Amino acid sequence: MEISTHQEPFIYVNDKRYEITRDCDPEMSLNDFLRDTLNLKGTKVMCREAGCGCCTVCAVYKHPATGEIESKPVNSCVTPLYSAAGWHIVTIEGIGGRSQSAGYHPIQASLADGFGSQCGYCSPGFVMSAYSQLRDNPKATKLEVEHFFDGNICRCTGYRPILDSMKSFACDAGKAGGCLEVEDLERGCCRSQVGKVPTSGVAAIARGWKGQKFYNPGTLKELLTLLGRLRNDNYRLVFGNTSSGVFKEDAIADHYVNIRNVPELYKIEETEASLEIGSNLTLHDLLVLFARVANDNKQAGRAYLGQFSRHLQQVANQAVRRNGCWAGNLMLKLAHPEFPSDLFVLMAASGAIVKVADSIDGGAAVQEYTMTDFLRQDMRGRVVTSALLPLSGGVGQRFGSFKITPRALNAHAYLNAAFNVSVDSANGYTVTDRPRIVYGGVCDKFNHAVKTENYLQNKSLIDQETVNGAIKVLESELNPAEEATWSSPQHRRSLASNLLYKFILGVASAALPAADSSGAQVFVRRVQSAEQDFEQEPSELPSAPLGRACPSPRPEDRLLERLSTSTMLLVGAMSCLARSYSPRRLRLS
Ligand SMILES: Cc1cc2nc3c(=O)[nH]c(=O)nc-3n(C[C@H](O)[C@H](O)[C@H](O)COP(=O)(O)OP(=O)(O)OC[C@H]3O[C@@H](n4cnc5c(N)ncnc54)[C@H](O)[C@@H]3O)c2cc1C
Ligand code: FES
Ligand code: FES
Incomplete structure (x- = not known):
């Protein structure tokens, strides 16, 4: 080419x-x-x-x-x-098909063999999601493969057979499967x-x-x-x-x-004090980058990026995360302040600074804004170029974030929240600096819980009175809007205070009895597995020729044979499925 x-x-x-x-x-x-x-x-x-x-x-x-x-x-x-x-x-x-010399691609074949396609409308999307992501990550584990499909919806087959077929390409699939060969990974378009x-x-x-x-x-x-x-x-x-x-x-x-092809907007620069992220980095780029920065360098001020990264996994779906940039997400929040942007909540709690270049001076003087100030900007003729995330937090820094959604994946939040406090654990978990408490999904004007932030300064988080007081102040400043497509204001109000409580339990968990600190636990989804039995009740089956086993050639068999032959004469018929094709028992793992 x-x-x-x-x-x-x-x-x-x-x-x-x-x-x-x-x-x-x-x-x-x-x-x-x-x-x-x-x-x-x-x-x-x-x-x-x-x-x-x-x-x-x-x-x-x-x-x-x-x-x-x-x-x-x-x-x-x-x-x-x-x-x-x-x-x-x-x-x-492009990757395979009945009429192609190489036949079906192994992913297509596996989906069909694993009974993962019923009406078939979603199947090309599932196959191409798997193909694209295995190209990028050929050594994906079963858990990673499961996460490939958070943006693919099947309306009729059900996800177990689909996931089962796809997980056979995971590197830890054992004897049942294994990674794809390079030529299959690159079928359709070779890298060179x-x-x-x-x-x-x-x-x-x-x-x-x-x-x-x-x-x-x-x-x-x-x-x-x-x-x-x-x-x-x-x-x-x-x-x-x-x-x-x-x-x-x-x-x-x-x-x-x-703006995809503007290389300057892909900047990544890490210093002792901050991590600069170019505005063209996708949500997926951030997810990978933040996990690496948090893991590579165990310094206290970087640890929060680990939670930032985990939270990003709950934002939108794979394809959106791989194509959507964080600046585009913030611009959604700017244009629609009621939008419960996860990026805004996380960046505001981190204390991020957004950099903006203006066409008036050809970008000569880049302006810097806090997240709250950014939301007030008129962005006509201007472009977000990057953001600075602080890395200077001390050993007492604690960061937590939460997202409550109608379903686990690919859903906007009813309410999301991020908390960033510095505590002195040797001194009753006293809050040493002004904390950052940020919510999304309350209403278009509410982001920082300013009164609660003020209230918590210099207070001990293991003092029950402090906790009760903080929740009271929070409830007094929250006024969730009534909106037909959102959950009720009462629901979001109670979510907001429960999440603050959960965060405080997590911060002070070492000083709390096990029964209390267990309230801070976050449940993590492991690899799913399931087994499905198809029970047959012989008395409920229709009489021959359907539904009865045919041990030896009998008139019914000849009838079936003839039916099958005449079916195959129909235009477009590919094969005739006899009863023996139906899986009596499928194992799914
Ligand atoms: C199915 C789905 C689920 C989603 N779920 C979530 C979710 O759970 N949580 C969440 O927070 N978000 C969610 N989103 C929003 C998603 O994160 C954003 O759509 C995405 O980040 C936007 O990035 P983009 O590159 O596609 O922006 P585009 O759509 O290309 O642009 C969006 C806006 O930003 C402007 N813009 C883009 N880059 C710049 C720049 N550098 N400077 C100035 N202006 C710029 C554009 O002019 C445009 O007005 C979801 C979106 C979808 C489609
Ligand atoms: S048509 Fe539904 S994601 Fe494109
Ligand atoms: S097979 Fe029908 S929608 Fe998935």
Whole structure:
């Protein structure tokens, strides 16, 4: 395949290069292009909100800053076609199929053999999620494989057979399975075939029939020049565009500016005092980075990043975390202050500072804001460039965060919270500095529990009176809004005080009786396993030929044979399933 450097918009799909005409609609999604233009209907579409996963495809691309070849699952329904320019997209048709010389891909075969596909509508999404993530992490464990699918919804089969089929590719699957061979991992697109993503300076790469334009700048300077020009127009920066799955109406603009290919926005810099994270880092990048920083260097001020990382695993789903950046998440909070952003809660409790560049001075003077001040900014003509996370907390620093949701994964919070206190454990767990207590999901104006923060200063957390007092103050300052789609104000109010109580139990657990400190425990989901029995009650089965065993050739068998032969004459029939195909007992682990 040709290594691509020129400026025309193009895309590779399953090893073929396609020019994207410049007058294609800039709002066209990758999904529409695959299904309607290329007629690749294997990729499905349903919610168009990055929420169900049936539209998942694999994107293989060169990282704009590191130059590494990476692959990730992408929700094609929210990905603008033009922001995928230069990528190599692998769809379900690209990895295997009945009519292909290599046959089905092992993941497809395993799903079918494991009875993991019923109506089949979700199956391409499950397969492509597995394929993309195994490409990236071929040595995934069973637990990791289970987490691959937090953004894939199956409406009819049920998850046990699906997970069982997929877990057979885990490195710890034992004799029952094992990792994929390299050639299977790279079926559809081999790493050496991926070229450089083309960028286009400040010229538009596409122009729609309504006059909308799409830009693809390749440097921060080009981006700021463009923002200077578009400052007073209806424009939108696009990174993952996943926020269009949350607030659809926000996604419509006259000008779209793709910021993915701006290398300066991928900065990572760790010093003694802080960790600087570029605004183009995805939620997945942060999850991995924070776990590493917390583990590599056991200094006290870095420990909280471990909890930050674990919390991120509960945000959205794999494809959104791999495509959505943290700055896009904060901008959602800025535009919709009622949105229970997990990133905002975590960063505000950490004491993060957000850096913003302005097109007015070409980014010469970068402004710095606390999280609360950031929410008051007019961001027209400006771009978030990075954030500083403090690493200077002392040994007494305790950080905790929680998220209460309608279901465990892929759901916005009813209420989320993060707490950051410094305590002197030798002195009755006295709070030494002003703590940070931040909530999301209360109402559009409430973030910091300021009165409770003031109240707790210099108080001992093992004093029952302090705890009762803190909860009383908290309840007095909380005024959860009534909203049809949220849980009731009473529910969220009691969640808020229970979470503060749980956090305090955790901080002071060493000084508490076991019965009390057990209240601080957080339940961790382990690898799931299950076994399913299909009981048969012979008296309830219909009479022959269905439902009865056929030990020897009899008239019924001949009837079955004839039925099967005539079925196979039907156009499109692939095989005839006799009763013997039905699994009497499936083992799932
Ligand atoms: C199914 C689903 C579940 C979700 N669940 C959660 C959840 O549980 N918790 C949670 O907190 N969030 C959740 N989200 C929100 C998700 O985290 C955000 O959609 C994502 O982080 C946005 O990033 P993006 O790159 O896609 O932004 P985009 O959609 O590309 O952009 C969003 C906005 O940010 C602006 N923008 C982007 N980058 C910059 C920048 N550098 N400077 C200035 N402006 C910028 C854009 O102009 C746009 O207005 C969920 C989203 C989905 C779709
Ligand atoms: S159609 Fe549901 S995630 Fe794309
Ligand atoms: S097999 Fe029908 S939706 Fe999953």
